[in-house]
Amino acid sequence: xxxxxxxxxxxxxxxxxxxxxxxxxxxxxxxxxxxxxxxxxxxxxxxxxxxxxxxxxxxxxxxxxxxxxxxxxxxxxxxxxxxxxxxxxxxxxxxxxxxxxxxxxxxxxxxxxxxxxxxxxxxxxxxxxxxxxxxxxxxxxxxxxxxxxxxxxxxxxxxxxxxxxxxxxxxxxxxxxxxxxxxxxxx
Amino acid sequence: xxxxxxxxxxxxxxxxxxxxxxxxxxxxxxxxxxxxxxxxxxxxxxxxxxxxxxxxxxxxxxxxxxxxxxxxxxxxxxxxxxxxxxxxxxxxxxxxxxxxxxxxxxxxxxxxxxxxxxxxxxxxxxxxxxxxxxxxx
Numbered sequence: 001x002x003x004x005x006x007x008x009x010x011x012x013x014x015x016x017x018x019x020x021x022x023x024x025x026x027x028x029x030x031x032x033x034x035x036x037x038x039x040x041x042x043x044x045x046x047x048x049x050x051x052x053x054x055x056x057x058x059x060x061x062x063x064x065x066x067x068x069x070x071x072x073x074x075x076x077x078x079x080x081x082x083x084x085x086x087x088x089x090x091x092x093x094x095x096x097x098x099x100x101x102x103x104x105x106x107x108x109x110x111x112x113x114x115x116x117x118x119x120x121x122x123x124x125x126x127x128x129x130x131x132x133x134x135x136x137x138x139x140x141x142x143x144x145x146x147x148x149x150x151x152x153x154x155x156x157x158x159x160x161x162x163x164x165x166x167x168x169x170x171x172x173x174x175x176x177x178x179x180x181x182x183x184x185x186x187x
Numbered sequence: 188x189x190x191x192x193x194x195x196x197x198x199x200x201x202x203x204x205x206x207x208x209x210x211x212x213x214x215x216x217x218x219x220x221x222x223x224x225x226x227x228x229x230x231x232x233x234x235x236x237x238x239x240x241x242x243x244x245x246x247x248x249x250x251x252x253x254x255x256x257x258x259x260x261x262x263x264x265x266x267x268x269x270x271x272x273x274x275x276x277x278x279x280x281x282x283x284x285x286x287x288x289x290x291x292x293x294x295x296x297x298x299x300x301x302x303x304x305x306x307x308x309x310x311x312x313x314x315x316x317x318x319x320x321x322x323x324x
Contacts, residue, residue: 013244014245
């Protein structure tokens with residue numbers, strides 16, 4: 001039977017279980033790192049992250065902030081000469097980190113994703129005033145006030161709803177979600 | 188008498204090691220597959236008595252897709268399936284206290300991670316017994 005998978009195989013299982021490991025095709029050209037708009041904020045560049053995954057450096061990969069800083073702009077994916085879906089690989093490492101709970105407590109990413117998904121499930125669309133507090137308190141007082149000012153201005157101009165709005169036929173939407181994922185509620 | 192053969196489909200190798208050792212101690216022959224694709228291939232060729240299936244694999248809830256495939260197969264759908272999942276912890280869809288309702292297979296039972304070893308053995312035995320009685324009919 002199948003041998004115990006290595007870390008890079010685990011990540012490739014999370015990526016394309018049906019298509020082998022696309023990360024193995026990486027030629028380390030660095031186009032992804034050169035393209036990335038947030039690379040300045042990452043401790044490891046995307047190219048290095050892929051190299052680290054291929055080298056099975058599990059702890060180093062999970063400790064770095066690269067995949068949490070990925071803005072999912074998909075520019076690397078578009079430009080990759082080896083046709084690796086790098087943004088999707090970042091999502092795979094995020095999934096790994098969330099499912100195995102290896103992220104640090106003060107990280108905004110996981111809570112933000114959770115709140116975002118919950119508001120979508122409940123209302124069918126995102127609602128910023130609920131979403132903002134998940135990351136706002138990790139910022140300085142000046143930034144919080146700035147955010148609050150901006151939010152109020154947007155509400156006054158009618159650019160942001162004061163109360164959460166729901167989509168039409170929300171029940172149908174929830175049925176679609178239930179078809180995909182086993183969530184609570186009736187069968 | 189031939190030994191009862193079980194298959195685990197789960198993408199977490201450490202977790203597989205854990206339940207594998209529990210079940211092997213209880214005298215079952217246990218095989219493991221670490222992704223849904225290998226798992227389904229093993230199911231088709233392996234002639235197993237029971238499947239232990241994880242839900243959150245691959246790009247999301249790929250365990251559900253495996254279950255649907257099983258449901259479409261007239262032979263495989265008779266096989267008892269024990270779904271072992273940490274879905275409540277792994278996704279944000281469930282709120283505390285809300286029940287998990289996969290309800291995707293006619294023959295399934297659900298256990299939530301982390302699993303109590305005694306409960307695991309108990310459920311496996313119950314499912315196998317039920318399947319045997321069904322066959323005898």
